[in-house]
Amino acid sequence: MPIYLESVATAFRLMASGDQDLMEILLLSMQVSLTALVLSCLIGLPVGAFLATRRFTGRGAVIGLFNALMGMPPVVVGLIVYLHLSRSGPFGWLGLLYTPNAMIIAQMLLIIPIITALSCQIIEDLHEDYRDLFTSLAVPPGKAVKAYIIDARYSLLTVILAGFGRAISEVGAVIVVGGNIDHLTRVMTTTIALETSKGELALALALGVILLIIALAVNMLASWLKSRASRRAYA
Amino acid sequence: MPDRLTPIDVTGLTLMSGGRCLLDGITCRIEAEGITAILGPNGAGKSLLLRCLHGLADPTSGAVTFGGRPGEASMRLQQSFVFQQPTLLRRTVIENMLFVSRQRGIAEADVQSWLEKVGLTALAHQPARLLSGGEKQRLALARGLLTRPSILFLDEATSNLDPASVQMIEAITREVAASGTKVITVTHDIGQARRLADQVLFLARGQLIEDGKAKSFFSKPRSEEARAYLEGRIVV
Numbered sequence: 001m002p003i004y005l006e007s008v009a010t011a012f013r014l015m016a017s018g019d020q021d022l023m024e025i026l027l028l029s030m031q032v033s034l035t036a037l038v039l040s041c042l043i044g045l046p047v048g049a050f051l052a053t054r055r056f057t058g059r060g061a062v063i064g065l066f067n068a069l070m071g072m073p074p075v076v077v078g079l080i081v082y083l084h085l086s087r088s089g090p091f092g093w094l095g096l097l098y099t100p101n102a103m104i105i106a107q108m109l110l111i112i113p114i115i116t117a118l119s120c121q122i123i124e125d126l127h128e129d130y131r132d133l134f135t136s137l138a139v140p141p142g143k144a145v146k147a148y149i150i151d152a153r154y155s156l157l158t159v160i161l162a163g164f165g166r167a168i169s170e171v172g173a174v175i176v177v178g179g180n181i182d183h184l185t186r187v188m189t190t191t192i193a194l195e196t197s198k199g200e201l202a203l204a205l206a207l208g209v210i211l212l213i214i215a216l217a218v219n220m221l222a223s224w225l226k227s228r229a230s231r232r233a234y235a
Numbered sequence: 236m237p238d239r240l241t242p243i244d245v246t247g248l249t250l251m252s253g254g255r256c257l258l259d260g261i262t263c264r265i266e267a268e269g270i271t272a273i274l275g276p277n278g279a280g281k282s283l284l285l286r287c288l289h290g291l292a293d294p295t296s297g298a299v300t301f302g303g304r305p306g307e308a309s310m311r312l313q314q315s316f317v318f319q320q321p322t323l324l325r326r327t328v329i330e331n332m333l334f335v336s337r338q339r340g341i342a343e344a345d346v347q348s349w350l351e352k353v354g355l356t357a358l359a360h361q362p363a364r365l366l367s368g369g370e371k372q373r374l375a376l377a378r379g380l381l382t383r384p385s386i387l388f389l390d391e392a393t394s395n396l397d398p399a400s401v402q403m404i405e406a407i408t409r410e411v412a413a414s415g416t417k418v419i420t421v422t423h424d425i426g427q428a429r430r431l432a433d434q435v436l437f438l439a440r441g442q443l444i445e446d447g448k449a450k451s452f453f454s455k456p457r458s459e460e461a462r463a464y465l466e467g468r469i470v471v
Contacts (some may be wrong), residue, residue: 132291133322137335138311147334151325 007205014206026210029187032100032174033167036107041160043108044115049145051116052123063120069113074106078176081106085177098179103187106173111163118159123148154229161222165215240301240313240385241267241417248287248297250280250441257283258294259441269433270408270418272449274425276470279438281421282319282390288419289316289388301386312339315379319391321371323363328355328374331363335381349377353403369400376404380411387411389420393427405431425465429453437461439470 014022051063083089085097085105096102126148134144149156171189178185180194188207195204243265250258258280265271265288273281286292288299290311299306324331332346350356353373358366363374372392379387389408393401408431412418422428428435432449439460445452456462464470 130322130324132316132318135291136289136311136314136316137338138308139338143338147324 010202011206011209036104040111044112048116048119051120066113066117074172078173081177102177103174106177107167122155158222244300246298251295261443263446271434272428272432273421273436275438280441313385315384316388317392321375329359353377369396386417
């Protein structure tokens, strides 16, 4: 028990002191995960809406594929990105391996399936509700997709926050493609892995506490938004 | 000025589903003006016929012409459909109206005017889904009429509503019909059909049993099914 108390105390001490290394790690973690999240939303939400509202041959297989990809092991994603970005890989000339950009790509591959598959389910329900109205009003497909995303915004926000949770807590892929290089690609999760291997449990746990606080805050925000939306009949 | 979409001529309209004939060779002319009521017992195919006319359901065979021209998707821009269960966007009352007005380039003053007409001005910034059943239907009607349609389809738009809302919707329906909008309404309410209709189409078992002036339909129904229906007997 003392080690937990000690680590919590260390966590708050580090945060209160504004420790430069810690802040750098925190900042990079947020920067990488938020960038991956925004880019994944730009791709995942329209694709999810498209799959939810259009009928075409193989649609079920595509949705099944996205569902399956939600459970893809991060180290496998890391390995795939590594193979493509390594010097001998097809995109080696870009020189992205062991940079934050490589970590963003890896996180995107992990969260795009989550955002696509879950938004597809949510928008599909809304589409059932709106289909006749939109047909009657002759709403063009592009405007319909925009309307679905706007009207499902609170439910989609929960999906987006789930994607963020997956990205910020990810370690397997970013350690493979980022290399955990100090002051360059070291993020919270990779630091925890490193400090644990060095036996620096207090610091590792302190970072774990910070990660937990972020995860908790994100979940509380999601719950609050959802209940607020339900109360106002927007959900 | 858009081309007239009336009268509507229905020829041999048939709709089969799951081996069952839901609409059976319906042929009729829906008059160019006034209010046409589609009456009949449950399962007669009234709503389905209305959906076929508006293009929300595809008939297996048969044809519908509007003002002599074959029906096409673009004609929906001159039509509005009010559903039995009003479909409202998960937005405020006014945003539901603005969704349509922005799409069709309609002035915001018209939005305000319609909200006032249906008595929803005070609720303009309330979430639409929190309105009562009557308020929701009035909003759906205002949204439908915002585009000044040539044809207004009402699918049991007043069922299960409070008397005040029914009265308001009937008054607006009469007003728009008088101003030149063709109204086609499906209703279970014989009293309402008596109050509103100029023409009646009576359906049973997916077939058109009677088609004629409302006055003669209610005073001298020609078929046994129509007589039974008007007397409140069960029509199988």
